[in-house]
Amino acid sequence: MREFSGSPRCARIYELIQLASTIAICGHTSPDGDALGSALGLGLALKEIFPEKRVSLLLADDDPVPAAYRFMPGSDLFEPASAYEGDPDLFIMVDAPTPDRIANGRAVFERARTTAVFDHHPADHEEADAVVRDVEAAACSAIIERFLDACRIPLTYETATCLLCGIETDTGRFQYQNTTADTFRSAAALVDAGASPAEVSLNVYQSWRLEYLHLQAIVMGRIERILDGKVAYSYAYASDLESCGVQVDECDGLVDIVRSVGGVEACLFLREKADGTVRGNLRAKGDLDVSQVARKLGGGGHVAAAGFTFTGTIEEARAAAEPLLKEIVG
Secondary structure: OOOOOOOHHHHHHHHHHHHOOEEEEEOOOOOOHHHHHHHHHHHHHHHHHOOOOEEEEEEOOOOOOOHHHOOOOOHHHEEEHHHOOOOOOEEEEEOOOOHHHOOOHHHHHHHOOEEEEEEOOOOOOOOOOEEEEOOOOOOHHHHHHHHHHHOOOOOOHHHHHHHHHHHHHHOOOOOOOOOOHHHHHHHHHHHHOOOOHHHHHHHHHOOOOHHHHHHHHHHHHOOEEEOOOOEEEEEEOHHHHHHHOOOHHHOOOHHHHHHOOOOOOEEEEEEEOOOOEEEEEEEEOOOOOOHHHHHHOOOEEEOOEEEEEEEOOHHHHHHHHHHHHHHHHO
């Protein structure tokens, strides 16, 4: 047993890791940079320090890793949770409050001998054997960085790069209101380990295909201010992606274009999916809690950034979301 110093909750998860021979790690459905970065960062660290263990990285959905995040070391190690047939000794859920947010990963969670959670979203109840939840943390990746430090597990360039990507993306390049001094302390530790903020920004924010920029122009042209100008709104149809030649996994940044409208308190971006559902993204600029809107629509997230999937048309999704947004913007 390696020496451990840290909180009792961290110590319990570290104990479960040491006792397990097979470990599966999974983030939330429709994964963003933090879900992927925290899973990868933790997974690569465990593979490095425990080479005798089988550590599997799972995707909650059957979709591939979004293009913007494929630069992260180890991103090719992910496999769909639906294809994972084992019953792991330990299932670790990252960046998701409850198993209903990990889609196909839930079946693996339920088959696992023991379960653990690292997360920064609010949860009404806990379903795992051990939980480290810090709703004040800017990103789950920051929690993983602190956990690895407490465990005295050294940071490699690969692990640090993945975790820094999670922090940069969940803070909007350190622009969102969830950015704190602790956020910068975690980021500094990762940079000290070799991670490059410039590398992350170049790959995530400055390597868009021309086809994507054409789609971005369409979304920008549709932006309108609703609810007395307090909310910015736009949308994209599945046919827009097809006509522009854009893949679904390239669309993560579209909501930030809508959020950039001056003078609004929140934004709503809706994207029609090929399966007949609509993916909704919500962002807040001030102290508004858009996660409560997402939860009422069957999704989740945290105060400043949340999402949901709606069964219906874009017009129906907007009609369902608007009155809920009106409740929080007044």
